[in-house]
Amino acid sequence: RKEVEQDPGPFNVPEGATVAFNCTYSNSASQSFFWYRQDCRKEPKLLMSVYSSGNEDGRFTAQLNRASQYISLLIRDSKLSDSATYLCVVKPGNTPLVFGKGTRLSVIA
Amino acid sequence: NAGVTQTPKFQVLKTGQSMTLQCAQDMNHNSMYWYRQDPGMGLRLIYYSASEGTTDKGEVPNGYNVSRLNKREFSLRLESAAPSQTSVYFCASRQPLSPFGRGSIRTPNTEAFFGQGTRLTVV
Numbered sequence: 006r007k008e009v010e011q012d013p014g015p016f017n018v019p020e021g022a023t024v025a026f027n028c029t030y031s032n033s034a035s036q037s038f039f040w041y042r043q044d045c046r047k048e049p050k051l052l053m054s055v056y057s058s059g060n061e062d063g064r065f066t067a068q069l070n071r072a073s074q075y076i077s078l079l080i081r082d083s084k085l086s087d088s089a090t091y092l093c094v095v096k097p098g099n100t101p102l103v104f105g106k107g108t109r110l111s112v113i114a
Numbered sequence: 115n116a117g118v119t120q121t122p123k124f125q126v127l128k129t130g131q132s133m134t135l136q137c138a139q140d141m142n143h144n145s146m147y148w149y150r151q152d153p154g155m156g157l158r159l160i161y162y163s164a165s166e167g168t169t170d171k172g173e174v175p176n177g178y179n180v181s182r183l184n185k186r187e188f189s190l191r192l193e194s195a196a197p198s199q200t201s202v203y204f205c206a207s208r209q210p211l212s213p214f215g216r217g218s219i220r221t222p223n224t225e226a227f228f229g230q231g232t233r234l235t236v237v
Contacts, residue, residue: 039225048204048228049157092157101147101172102208102226106156 008032011093014108022083026108028076028093037096038069040078042089043107049092052078083112116140120205120229127195127236135190135232137205145208146188147226148172148180150201157204163188164210195236205229 011028018024030038038055053060055067055076066079076093093105118139127133139146148160149172159172163182177199179191188207192199208226 037224048230050228051225054225101145101159101162103159104149104157106154 008097008103009093009095009105011091011105012108015111016108017111017113018083019113020083020085022112023079023081024083024110025080026078026091026093026110028078028105030074030076030093030095030097030103032095032097032103033071033074035074035095035097038067038076039094039096039102040065040067040076041092041094041104043092044089049104052091080110083110085112085114088112118205118207118227118229120203120232122232123230124233125235127192127234129196129236131195131236132191132193133195134192135203135205135234136187137189137229138187139205139207139227140186141207141209141227142185143207143209143227144185145210146182147206147208148178148188148190149204149206150174150199151204151231152201160190160203195234197236199234200236201234203232203234 009030040052041049042052043049053062055069059068064081068077088111090107090109092107095103121136144165147162149157151157158174160178161180163169166185169180181189206226206228209224
């Protein structure tokens, strides 16, 4: 089982739609969790950290379920500018960040 | 507001040539990383340096060497380039949490900052 697994995608959704990405991780000792966004031919950038109690940033909501080792990202009211690849990232203890392969999102007008 | 700076941005090498990818960060971060990104494979860790003076292998270290020159700089060297090393290379830095920062539900999880990447083609 890979350390971090994500929905394969691509997700093609119309503007205004709600889309959810899921991610599972294998190391139960993982302590930190993130969602990164990567635009085409650009570097990854932090979208949001994921806290145990769940957190929201505008149209974006992240949830963590430690018992199921599951992370999610919900995007409401999708915009064309949300089109990108979304990377699930986990930090297992004192080892470096582990990245999922990413899920590509295309928001269509 | 430089953050993480990588050079060069593009490079074409012939098989067997050597080169060094440079990376520098101005955020006083302790940890630095080199990743490669290939289609369908995601970001894979080549080497990392948890602090100045230390380096460790990541998932795919074969064919690479690194040097943590000082706290700011972390270079990646290809001694004898191969076509399989054609990829996009990203350098990143991060400031690990201090022990006092752990255990709090709302403690910020420190993020990694990436350079703009180096697109390397080996022919």
